[in-house]
Amino acid sequence: MENLLLHQRVLQLSLSATLQMQARAKALKDQGISVVALSAGEPDFETPKVIVEAAKQALDKGVSRYTAVRGSDELIKAMQLKFLRDQKVSYGPLQVLSTVGAKSAIAMALESVAGPGDEVIVLAPFWVSYPEQVRLAGAKPIIVSASAEQNYIHTAAMIKAAITKNTRAIILNSPNNPTGAVFSEQVLREIMEVFVGTAVWVISDEIYEHLVFDEEKHVSPASFSPDAYARTVVISGASKGYAMTGWRIGVVGGPLAIVDAMVKLQQQRYSCIASISQAAAAFALQETPELKSEIEKMRGAYQTRRDEVMRMLKNLPGVTCIKPKGAFYAFLDFSKWMGKMHKGALIDNDDILAMRLLNEAHVAVVSGAAFGAPGCVRLSIASSLPDITEGMKRIQTWLE
Numbered sequence: 001m002e003n004l005l006l007h008q009r010v011l012q013l014s015l016s017a018t019l020q021m022q023a024r025a026k027a028l029k030d031q032g033i034s035v036v037a038l039s040a041g042e043p044d045f046e047t048p049k050v051i052v053e054a055a056k057q058a059l060d061k062g063v064s065r066y067t068a069v070r071g072s073d074e075l076i077k078a079m080q081l082k083f084l085r086d087q088k089v090s091y092g093p094l095q096v097l098s099t100v101g102a103k104s105a106i107a108m109a110l111e112s113v114a115g116p117g118d119e120v121i122v123l124a125p126f127w128v129s130y131p132e133q134v135r136l137a138g139a140k141p142i143i144v145s146a147s148a149e150q151n152y153i154h155t156a157a158m159i160k161a162a163i164t165k166n167t168r169a170i171i172l173n174s175p176n177n178p179t180g181a182v183f184s185e186q187v188l189r190e191i192m193e194v195f196v197g198t199a200v201w202v203i204s205d206e207i208y209e210h211l212v213f214d215e216e217k218h219v220s221p222a223s224f225s226p227d228a229y230a231r232t233v234v235i236s237g238a239s240k241g242y243a244m245t246g247w248r249i250g251v252v253g254g255p256l257a258i259v260d261a262m263v264k265l266q267q268q269r270y271s272c273i274a275s276i277s278q279a280a281a282a283f284a285l286q287e288t289p290e291l292k293s294e295i296e297k298m299r300g301a302y303q304t305r306r307d308e309v310m311r312m313l314k315n316l317p318g319v320t321c322i323k324p325k326g327a328f329y330a331f332l333d334f335s336k337w338m339g340k341m342h343k344g345a346l347i348d349n350d351d352i353l354a355m356r357l358l359n360e361a362h363v364a365v366v367s368g369a370a371f372g373a374p375g376c377v378r379l380s381i382a383s384s385l386p387d388i389t390e391g392m393k394r395i396q397t398w399l400e
C-alpha cells in the first residue's frame with residue numbers, strides 16, 4: 001500500500017483554522033462543557049422567511065434540473081441588476097456567473113489567471129483560504145501586511161512595492177475578514193491607480209458588502225474607471241448578508257474573458273449550482289422592501305454586538321482592538337501577552353492562547369496566525385449578544 005501516494009498539492013494544504021476550532025469547541029460541548037463559541041464565520045440568524053418561501057415555491061414548481069452553467073435566466077437577470085445597484089457597474093448577461101459560494105468563485109478566479117511561476121498579492125490580515133487557494137492554483141502568495149497601527153489598511157505604496165514581473169493578481173477584501181476594516185473609496189482608488197499599465201487582475205472579494213457600520217459605505221473598485229472595470233472581477237454572494245451560508249450561493253461579475261474562463265472551469269467541475277438555491281438567490285438579490293428590512297435588522301444587530309465588544313474591551317488588560325467598521329468580527333490584539341507566563345504556563349503564541357482560552361476559559365476564538373497576523377485572535381460577533389457578553393466576561397476573568 002506504500003505506493004499509494006497522495007499528491008503534494010493536498011499534502012501541503014492546511015486545514016481551515018476556523019473549521020478546526022469549531023470542531024474542537026463542539027468536542028468540548030459534547031462532553032457537557034458549556035463553551036461560548038465565538039469562532040464561526042456564519043450568521044446566527046435564520047435565512048429570512050421570504051427567501052425560504054421563494055425556494056419552496058420553486059420546489060413545488062419542479063425546479064429540479066440542471067441549469068445553464070452560469071445560472072438560470074432569472075438568476076442572470078437578478079445578478080446583472082444587483083451589480084448595477086450595489087457595485088454601480090453594468091455587466092452583460094455573459095459577464096455574470098453564479099457559483100458554489102464565494103469560496104469556489106475565488107478559487108476559479110485564481111485558477112483562471114495564475115499558475116506555476118506566478119505571484120498573487122494577498123493582503124494580511126487575510127481570510128484563511130486565500131493563500132491556500134493561491135497555492136492550489138500552483139502560484140505563490142506574496143503577503144503584504146498592514147499593522148494595527150495602520151488600522152489594517154494597506155497603502156498604495158506598500159502594494160506597489162510588492163509588484164514584480166510575475167504578479168498576476170491581487171485579492172482585495174473590503175469589508176475585511178478578520179479585521180472588520182473597510183477600505184475607504186480614496187484608498188481603494190489610490191490602490192487601483194497602482195495597477196494602471198500593468199497586467200495585474202484585481203479579484204475583489206465583496207462578500208461582506210451588506211455589513212458596514214456607522215457612516216461607512218461599501219464601494220466596489222470595479223466602478224472607478226474603465227481601467228478598473230477591465231481588470232476587476234467582483235465576487236460576492238448570499239452567505240453573509242442574507243444569512244444563507246448553507247445554500248452555497250456566490251455571484252460573480254467581471255470582464256468577459258475571466259468570467260468565460262470561470263464558466264469553463266465550473267462546467268467541468270460542478271455543472272451549475274443547485275437549482276433550488278438559484279431560485280432562492282434570484283429572489284434574494286432583488287432585495288424587496290420586506291427583505292431589505294430583514295437585512296437591515298441583521299446589520300443593526302451586528303453593529304450593536306460590535307459596540308458591546310468595544311465597550312467590554314476596556315476590561316481586558318493589555319488587549320487592544322481596532323473598531324470594526326464592517327463584517328462580523330473583532331480582531332483582538334494580544335501582542336502584549338505573547339511570551340508571558342500566565343497561570344503557571346507560558347503564552348508562547350496566539351495558537352496556544354486560543355487553545356488555552358478554549359480549554360481553560362471555555363471560549364472558542366480563532367488564532368491570528370491563521371489570518372497572517374500572529375499575536376491576535378479573531379472573535380466572531382455573528383453570535384448572540386448574551387453569548388458575546390458572556391464570552392468577553394470569561395476572557396476577562398481568565399486574564400485577571
Ligand SMILES: Cc1ncc(COP(=O)(O)O)c(C=O)c1O
Pocket residue numbers: 041100101102103104127173176177205207237238239245248249250
Ligand atoms: C472573506 C471571505 N470571502 C469568502 C468567503 C466564502 O463565502 P461563501 O460561504 O459564500 O463561500 C468567506 C467566508 O467565510 C469570507 O470570510
